[in-house]
Amino acid sequence: MSDVIRLLPDSVANQIAAGEVIQRPASVIKELVENAIDAEATHIHVLVTDAGKTCVQVIDDGKGMSDTDARMAFERHATSKIKEAADLFNLHTMGFRGEALASIAAVAEVELKTRIEQEELGTRLVIAGSKVQAQETISTPKGSNFAVKNLFFNVPARRKFLKSNATELSNILSEFERIVLVHPDVAFSLHSNDAEVFNLQEATVHQRILAVFGKRLDQQLLPLNVNTSLIRITGYVSKPEFSHKKGNHQYFFVNGRYMRHPYFHKAVMEAYEQLIPTGEQVSYFLYFEVDPANIDVNIHPTKAEIKFENEQSIWQILAAAVKEALGKFNAIPSINFDTADMPEELPVFTPSVRPVSPPKVSVNPNYNPFSSHDQDTYHRPQVSRQWEQLYEGLEPDEAPVGGEPTEAATDTLLDVSERESTLLQYKGRYILTSVKSGLMFIDQHRAHVRVLFDQYMRQLQQGRAPSQGLLFPEIIQLPPSEAAVLESILEELSCVGFELTSLGGGSYAINGVPTGIEGLNPIELVRDLVHTAMEKGSDVKDEVRQSVALTLANAAAIVYGQVLGSEEMTDLVDRLFATVTPNYTPDGHPIIITLTDDEISKMFKV
DSSP, rough: OOOOOOOHHHHHHHHHHHHHHOSSSSHHHHHHHHHHHTTTOSEEEEEGGGGGSEEEEEEEOOOOOOOHHHHTTTTTOOOOOSSSSSGGGGSSOOOOOHHHHHHHHHHHHHEEEOOOOTTTSEEEEETTEEEEEEEEEEOOOEEEEEEEEETTTHHHHHHTTTOHHHHHHHHHHHHHHHHHOOOTEEEEEEEEEEEEEEESSOOOOHHHHHHHHHHHGGGGGEEEEOSSOOEEEEEEEOOOGGGGOOOOOOEEEEEEEBBBHHHHHHHHHHHHTTTTTTOOBBOOOEEEEEGGEEOOOOOOTOOOBOTTHHHHHHHHHHHHHHHHHHHTTSSSSSOOTTTTSSOOOOOOTTTTTSSOOOOOOOOTTOOOTTTTTTTTOOOOOOOOOOOGGGGOOOOTSSSSSSSSOOOHHHHHHHHHHHHHOEEEEEEEEEEEETTTTTTEEEEHHHHHHHHHHHHHHHHHSSSOEEEEEEEEEEEEEOOOHHHHHHHHHHHHHHHHHHHEEEEEEEEEEEEETTTTTTSSHHHHHHHHHHHHHHHHHOHHHHHHHHHHHHHHHHHHSSSSOOOHHHHHHHOOOOOOOOHSSSTBBBTSOOOOOEEEHHHHHHHHHO
């Protein structure tokens, strides 16, 4: 039998590694910007063309590289950050594995211009598909200038799965935000197709958060600061009254690195238990400082997940710190008697100055409300006692005075029940009605969601829905990453009845809303739609339309506890059974449950 195992060529191995590290243009920006930070850059400029598909350029004023280092940097596992295995547990830099540049060069055309401060001339290096195309000495500023063009040019299958420009730009902005939030001491700028998106100067953490997400966030944040022998946690959490249905602006950073950590997220949310409605989320920006020896950042290809040695202890510290922040800054409602609204001095009762007499009540002890002689005191309308006249003309078998109803009367009731099905509302949640097989329960909120969803989908497919103009336009301010998503779904929003006008700088005027959602907050509704589109992460029009229709339907549907009249219940049930799938909501929740006659009978058996 011949040997079948062989070593892969370097070009193939680099493409495989690139598949783990470089997933989209945002991954390129993450790796290059982190390298610039490790090079002690104070100013970093990012320029993207066509959401990074055509070109991604990162320019920094860091240390730069020598001629030899520039060539070595593109070799696999070439790094200046670690020398031995023990260094993996004492990391103070962002990149360390030496895979980023090799992975980028394997799937793109890369041009590097770099110079160290000690040299007068720098180096220009061109690599495409892991192959060096050119290397020469040039005049260039100190630092590094990376231009990554035609990403995945040699892997068509990977390029085909890239999303639309709006979606990829949103991913770039999200990745950029994670980096700039944890490095406020560095100035950043970002341009998309020559248009400036960010221009961030050196600032404090608080100033950087407001510069990225807008000054409106300032009134929502509460500072947090706790320092123990195990960990130091600083940052900000939001006040409970600013909770949202969608989780947004939730960031954990550890030793200057962004991370996802569902376990610590639960610790934060537990502190808000009974302070916010069930299912809603809060914003937080939390920065952890721990001994590098107590964490492992090498468990995920993109280093987005980090393992802690003492997770349970840190969980308890974090939960206690958030509760302390909420309590310390009076986030929990309390009665305060020392407010400015209280009078400076309560008046003192002095009977000598103003004598007080008890009130006098005049009562007629002889008044009898059941007597007809007190007409001068209380005039009651005269009620006719001729009540027998009401039954004149009725035969005894048609209106029996007492006992069991006659057979004829019973037949009449049965005929009515066959023709009309009485609808009853139970606890403001369910509509009950009898059917041939038993007793049917209809969830009123979910039923309305089903009806409205189908209505909005029809409007989206037809192209235009009626819009209700606002007397005073509402202004919504979005950070760049959310504004990019809103731009991508503007057509769908217009189809369902929203009228939005861009004011520039991430601000939009809401001039009209879909007819039928009066009473809802249009700003929060648009924000929820944007967050839903961000969570979907898809640019397929049908999926985006379904997301918009479902969000609108959930927001506008009848709420639990709303009392419905007979006609309203009948109309809702009729419209529900006119839909194609009345049994389930668009997201798969049951609408109708039936208790059969047999099931009901079994409940009464002894």
